[in-house]
Amino acid sequence: xxxxxxxxxxxxxxxxxxxxxxxxxxxxxxxxxxxxxxxxxxxxxxxxxxxxxxxxxxxxxxxxxxxxxxxxxxxxxxxxxxxxxxxxxxxxxxxxxxxxxxxxxxxxxxxxxxxxxxxxxxxxxxxxxxxxxxxxxxxxxxxxxxxxxxxxxxxxx
Amino acid sequence: xxxxxxxxxxxxxxxxxxxxxxxxxxxxxxxxxxxxxxxxxxxxxxxxxxxxxxxxxxxxxxxxxxxxxxxxxxxxxxxxxxxxxxxxxxxxxxxxxxxxxxxxxxxxxxxxxxxxxxxxxxxxxxxxxxxxxxxxxxxxxxxxxxxxxxxxxxxxxxxxxxxxxxxxxxxxxxxxxxxxxxxxxxxxxxxxxxxxxxxxxxxxxxxxxxxxxxxxxxxxxxxxxxxxxxxxxxxxxxxxxxxxxxxxxxxxxxxxxxxxxxxxxxxxxxxxxxxxxxxxxxxxxxxxxxxxxxxxxxxxxxxxxxxxxxxxxxxxxxxxxxxxxxxxxxxxxxxxxxxxxxxxxxxxxxxxxxxxxxxxxxxxxxxxxxxxxxxxxxxxxxxxxxxxxxxxxxxxxxxxxxxxxxxxxxxxxxxxxxxxxxxxxxxxxxxxxxxxxxxxxxxxxxxxxxxxxxxxxxxxxxxxxxxxxxxxxxxxxxxxxxxxxxxxxxxxx
Numbered sequence: 001x002x003x004x005x006x007x008x009x010x011x012x013x014x015x016x017x018x019x020x021x022x023x024x025x026x027x028x029x030x031x032x033x034x035x036x037x038x039x040x041x042x043x044x045x046x047x048x049x050x051x052x053x054x055x056x057x058x059x060x061x062x063x064x065x066x067x068x069x070x071x072x073x074x075x076x077x078x079x080x081x082x083x084x085x086x087x088x089x090x091x092x093x094x095x096x097x098x099x100x101x102x103x104x105x106x107x108x109x110x111x112x113x114x115x116x117x118x119x120x121x122x123x124x125x126x127x128x129x130x131x132x133x134x135x136x137x138x139x140x141x142x143x144x145x146x147x148x149x150x151x152x153x154x155x156x157x
Numbered sequence: 158x159x160x161x162x163x164x165x166x167x168x169x170x171x172x173x174x175x176x177x178x179x180x181x182x183x184x185x186x187x188x189x190x191x192x193x194x195x196x197x198x199x200x201x202x203x204x205x206x207x208x209x210x211x212x213x214x215x216x217x218x219x220x221x222x223x224x225x226x227x228x229x230x231x232x233x234x235x236x237x238x239x240x241x242x243x244x245x246x247x248x249x250x251x252x253x254x255x256x257x258x259x260x261x262x263x264x265x266x267x268x269x270x271x272x273x274x275x276x277x278x279x280x281x282x283x284x285x286x287x288x289x290x291x292x293x294x295x296x297x298x299x300x301x302x303x304x305x306x307x308x309x310x311x312x313x314x315x316x317x318x319x320x321x322x323x324x325x326x327x328x329x330x331x332x333x334x335x336x337x338x339x340x341x342x343x344x345x346x347x348x349x350x351x352x353x354x355x356x357x358x359x360x361x362x363x364x365x366x367x368x369x370x371x372x373x374x375x376x377x378x379x380x381x382x383x384x385x386x387x388x389x390x391x392x393x394x395x396x397x398x399x400x401x402x403x404x405x406x407x408x409x410x411x412x413x414x415x416x417x418x419x420x421x422x423x424x425x426x427x428x429x430x431x432x433x434x435x436x437x438x439x440x441x442x443x444x445x446x447x448x449x450x451x452x453x454x455x456x457x458x459x460x461x462x463x464x465x466x467x468x469x470x471x472x473x474x475x476x477x478x479x480x481x482x483x484x485x486x487x488x489x490x491x492x493x494x495x496x497x498x499x500x501x502x503x504x505x506x507x508x509x510x511x512x513x514x515x516x517x518x519x520x521x522x523x524x525x526x527x528x529x530x531x532x533x534x535x536x537x538x539x540x541x542x543x544x545x546x547x548x549x550x551x552x553x554x555x556x557x558x559x560x561x562x563x564x565x566x567x568x569x570x571x572x573x574x575x576x577x578x579x580x581x582x583x584x585x586x587x588x589x590x591x592x593x594x595x596x597x598x599x600x601x602x603x604x605x606x607x608x609x610x611x612x613x614x615x616x617x618x619x620x621x622x623x624x625x626x627x628x629x630x631x632x633x634x635x636x637x638x639x640x641x642x643x644x645x646x647x648x649x650x
Binding site: 127 | 201204315317318320321324325327328331335337338340342343366369370373374375376539541542544545546548549550552553556557560562565566568569573577580581583599602603606611
């Protein structure tokens with residue numbers, strides 16, 4: 001998806017104003033005119049100028065670049081689903097990993113992704129199983145990362 | 158001596174070999190970049206000692222940048238962005254039946270370029286560090302400004318978009334507890350945000366996730382290999398090198414120079430070297446039709462740039478490209494502050510890095526040869542299987558640093574942001590530089606403010622600081638002034 005620069009310009013300018021105003025709530029350092037808010041405000045000022053620049057640039061190119069241009073893939077339902085599956089898989093992991101555990105959850109998510117991306121279902125399940133166990137051994141066993149066990153807690157080693 | 162024993166320990170050599178194979182593989186698969194190789198490697202190096210950790214990164218990158226030439230020559234798809242400059246040239250050679258010559262030239266030039274850059278690094282870094290020891294917070298503030306400004310202007314595309322990217326990176330760096338006053342900023346009461354945005358999940362998100370999303374938006378088809386057998390890649394190399402020795406040297410110089418500039422790495426080095434080669438060539442009309450000359454220049458330049466980027470990184474703690482930005486982030490996490498004092502406190506470490514650089518570039522010859530021989534099989538690895546597996550590594554890698562799912566959230570949010578940015582022509586490298594350098598910039602700025610008691614003249618009270626300050630301002634003010642002047646003279650004449 002390609003947006004006209006003016007869209008980004010407006011968003012960035014609004015964001016910079018928000019940063020500027022919110023920085024005002026930081027406490028001042030006693031006896032000094034500069035405190036924790038100074039640096040964020042300098043950044044906000046810079047972002048605001050850039051935002052204005054992008055708006056001007058966007059207006060100049062408005063004839064050739066509409067507000068939003070959709071890439072060809074956005075009209076292909078299969079590919080849109082594939083793209084959306086990536087953040088969905090991550091959100092599932094973020095929300096469920098503690099309860100379900102790394103091994104079962106990763107196996108299910110990875111199998112689903114592999115299948116959607118074009119692997120045959122049986123192969124998707126096998127490849128996902130091998131990868132999950134390999135990653136678990138590498139990070140849990142060798143690097144001592146406490147990957148969550150979840151439902152398998154009683155079998156933890 | 159101590160450095161030698163550090164590097165030639167069996168574990169370190171094993172790490173080097175392993176990361177070399179990893180780098181060659183990632184670099185040669187189109188859609189997986191050298192930066193992504195580092196992003197995926199860093200969570201693992203996080204658990205290693207400094208020397209093996211740095212060795213792993215140095216080796217993987219040197220291998221990946223060369224490996225990117227292989228699919229470039231065989232499939233006309235650059236394996237990494239650094240090979241994009243001359244991919245048409247190399248492919249044209251392949252179509253003429255000279256795939257061996259193209260690949261052999263790339264390999265040998267990559268090796269020479271890498272070694273040249275390393276020599277510059279070895280010679281220049283200690284001298285510069287000696288000089289940089291006198292720097293105070295003023296100088297470091299201006300140096301960081303200069304470095305970040307370079308990153309904005311050198312990035313391809315519009316300077317405004319580069320500046321937005323940089324400022325967003327700097328903003329992300331301010332999230333968490335403020336270093337000078339201990340005040341929580343932009344945390345909105347979230348306890349996990351108090352420690353700030355962790356650098357590793359941020360980097361994995363920004364460099365790996367966009368590639369995975371981009372793959373999902375593509376049709377996933379891979380072109381067929383035009384060559385069935387690859388013969389002796391080293392035949393005719395001697396003749397090429399004696400004929401084009403000037404180009405090799407020029408590529409080395411340009412690559413190292415571009416690498417030293419903060420924000421510009423191997424890809425820009427290759428573009429500049431290729432363009433220069435074409436401009437100065439006696440036969441510019443042959444470029445693009447399968448002519449070796451540009452290949453020699455650019456092939457040497459991108460590997461030279463890798464080593465060059467380490468000069469400002471080790472000496473000043475200012476990264477020369479996004480890969481050294483990652484390395485600096487790793488060093489900070491290991492409690493080592495890159496900068497001139499490293500040469501006093503941990504000299505054996507610096508020498509170990511030098512040795513690894515030489516070793517990695519020499520190992521490029523046999524390992525690269527092996528890769529070319531195996532390329533037929535590697536290029537057939539289905540990416541629809543690789544990409545979901547990489548996603549799992551992204552999840553575990555961002556989880557592993559603080560052992561909370563919060564890292565995965567950071568990875569997801571910044572990854573989506575980086576994808577939208579790249580799709581709309583915003584470069585991502587300045588943002589990662591901003592995230593890494595943000596704390597240094599703010600710290601040196603606030604320290605200087607406190608020292609000068611709020612008097613801005615304090616920032617230019619020392620000669621080196623004043624020079625660096627003037628250079629920074631010139632970088633920002635000269636381009637618009639020149640444009641204005643040109644516009645006027647065009648209007649009047």
